[in-house]
Amino acid sequence: MTTKKRGKHTVCIHEGQIEDKQFGGAISPIYMATSYPFLDVEDKRYPRYFNTPNQEAVATKVAALENGEKALPFSSGMSAITTSLFAFLKSGDHVVFQNEIYGGTHHLIHEEFSRYGIDYSFTKGLEISDFENEIKDNTKVIYLETPSNPLLSITDIEAVATLAKSKGIVSMIDNTFASPINQTPLDLGIDLSIHSATKYLSGHSDISAGVVAGTKEHVDMIMYKGRNFGGNLSDFMCFLLERSIKTLALRVEKHNLNAQYVAEALSINPLIKKVFYPGLTSHKNHDIAKRQMHGFGGMLSFDLDIKLDAKLFQKKLNMIKPSMSLAGVESTVIQPSLTSHALLSPQEREAQGISDNLLRLSVGLENKEDILADIEQALKKCI
């Protein structure tokens, strides 16, 4: 734990930075070396060992933001997720997964787990009893994701963390949608907080990376397994990520404001059936979100009126681009029924509450009036 608690903006800017002793430059120098001293050195530096100067610099920053003891940077979010899970699992073990999770994580579980003899269950809902019901004698990990994709559902983090602790089970959360500015799950008792740093931590749609943060003991276990699996982040990318995180708190605060504005405006628009955003009092679990989040984030989704064509709507947008990724400075939109959830049948999608007219919006940092205006003009062209 950091002893002296500084503000998030200060931590984003200064924490972990490498002092340029040679020239006194204002930023961390980039150390691209893959070869470091070997003789008489205890912790031998090597990129795949997660201990080069730039890897340690960005990891220190992320650990401080998450209120963890240690963090590790990976080459993608999936690399961070896979390495974290496999560090704590072996054949014969069982994992409880929240039912609504990122599509890539879903594919990992469905396509790989049984090949390695790892058993798993998905919860039926997001209540604490739903998690409790799936726990078995051999459950080693509970994995959650809140706010979830694409419906921005909220799980009670502290309740799940307490349940896991009482059974000696390791708890992990995908904290990507919230970012460490809006949510610090380690403070609520979660063991490991994971991010696709490709999203908010990077924020400019130009870095592929992942991170995990937690206690030194847990993160060291992942580090030692990660040295076998590979998946470390290059020093140049660590430098870029460190640079991006300097404005993370600033960006996320603005994402929060813009998303709240757009969510409120859309929720009273007659051409929109329903808006899903944890910052709206109409959200099913707004109270839990208010308790466990410091801000409600830049992601929202909405159901277009049944009369409107979701594809036509996206084509009529001028500024907002239909895009696979999210969390950049630019606003983007995606239709889950045609992308992340295309492999499910319409019935399966309906059971999850994902209609064919659902759109997920990543609210960017443009002027909020311009974001809303673009949506409103596109809606009018669909009538």
Ligand SMILES: *Cc1c(COP(=O)(O)O)cnc(C)c1O
């Ligand atoms: C993008 C994303 C991931 C995967 O991250 P990559 O960097 O694409 O590997 C995991 N979880 C969530 C919630 C994501 O949005």
